Amino acid sequence: MAVAEAQSLERLNQLLSRLRERVPFYRDRLPTGGLESLHQLAELPLTTKEDFRQTYPYGMLAVPLPEVVRIHASSGTTGRPVITGYTRADLDLWAECMERVYRAGEVGPGDVVQNAYGYGLFTGGLGFHIGAERLGCTVIPTSSGVTQRQVMLMADLGTTVLTCTPSYALVLAEAIAAEAQRPPLKLRVGFFGAEPWSDGMRRQIQYGLGLEAFDIYGLTELGGPGVAVECHEHNGLHIFEDHFLAETVDPETGVPVPRGEPGELVLTSLRREASPVLRYRTRDRTILTDEPCPCGSPFVRMLKVHGRTDDMIVVRGENVFPSQIESILLAIEGLTANYQIVVDREAKQLDSLEVVVEAAPHTDHDRLQELAAERIRETIGLRAEINVLPPGVLPRSEGKAKRVIDRRSV
Secondary structure, eight states: OOSOHHHHHHHHHHHHHHHHHHOHHHHTTSOSSOOSSGGGGGGSOOBOHHHHHHTTTTTTOSSOGGGOOEEEEOOOTTSSOOEEEEOHHHHHHHHHHHHHHHHHTTOOTTOEEEEOSOOSSSHHHHHHHHHHHHHTOEEEOOOSOOHHHHHHHHHHHTOOEEEEOHHHHHHHHHHHHHSSSOOOOOOOEEEEOSSOOOHHHHHHHHHHHTSEEEEEEEEGGGTEEEEEEEOTTOSSEEEOTTTEEEEEEOTTTOOBOOTTSOEEEEEEESSOSSSOOSSEEEEEEEOEEOSOOTTOOOSOEEOOOOOBTTTOEEETTEEEOHHHHHHHHHTSTTEEEEEEEEEEEOTTSOEEEEEEEEEOTTOOHHHHHHHHHHHHHHHHSOOOEEEEEOTTOSOOOSSSOOOEEEGGGO
16 A cells, blocks of 8 residues: 555554453454554454444443543434544544645635535534634635525635535536626635535536536544545545555455455544544445556545445346436536436336436437436446426435435335
8 A cells, every 4th residue: 555554554553452442342343462464454343334323322432421522423314323523632633634635626825715514413514614724714604505695605705615515516506607697706626525426517516616626535434524535636536544544345245355446445543532443334335546646645546436335226136326327417418417316116017217307408308318318228227217307496405415216115
């Protein structure tokens, strides 16, 4: 790996000692003593989201509660939320990682950051906030929503950096396009994450907002955003390996796969105090590559996430990821990134797959419908009913967009 193995191994062994001593969940699962090589990492147990829920609320903490100065949590929409804690040192570490994120886009003092990620239990808003403040930027903590005011503030306050979900970036781009006269914007850089998004969506965001769009990566279990970020090459995200140890495994067996082959991303937090995590299964499918990047970063790259194992839907025996559908749609000129996938099943019938997508104004809906159906059939091997709609029909999201409606379980 690009980062010194000796440093990573030392930090990993320190982590193992800490987990054995302080976290009962791990104590009975870990071997005694340290590892002699990172190749032995595969012998250690994997951690899952369910483990967090089974030990809710404080079972994964490695410090006494009085040392925890902040708590964040996942949405908990599918069960108990995932709780993650931070000591003062953890917050400093997080701010350092978020400063790196911004520096990937050459952000610094003098930049005006409009932070439209949600504030509160969700890690996004406060993570981007502390990183921008550490850099010495001017921060506008708008959170999400009240879109017209967001556009007004961008123009009036001279926003140069935008942070939000890619779905909400599209909403802002639409609001700007709807203005009678395009407002005078100074936007140049945007950092978008918290949900998968394709290069086709990137092109629409960049065109609509007039900025360079950077993909970022993080998750609540690892402390929030600040795990990885794109460079100007936009060919994968560099993982901060001095803080996070990355590997990929076979999603079915959990067995590690070699670099350069697709697998499920597994991450270990090497330096967190309050909520350290060993070999966490992210459920994100990607490829890790050690190939040198022209930007000169020493960190390993994860290629753009091409689906989540828990987002995957099975239709007539075929595995389908929303990101696959999105890539197909946005490769067709005239279709937009506003879409939904509807899966249904009539009594004693096969599953039905419907794709509802908005088109740009003044386009031939019949032609787009035929073209989308043909591309999906050729690429995925499934027949889908395509319903092309005029702009503005589908609901808009201020956070993560709901792309899949599966009526089979209703």
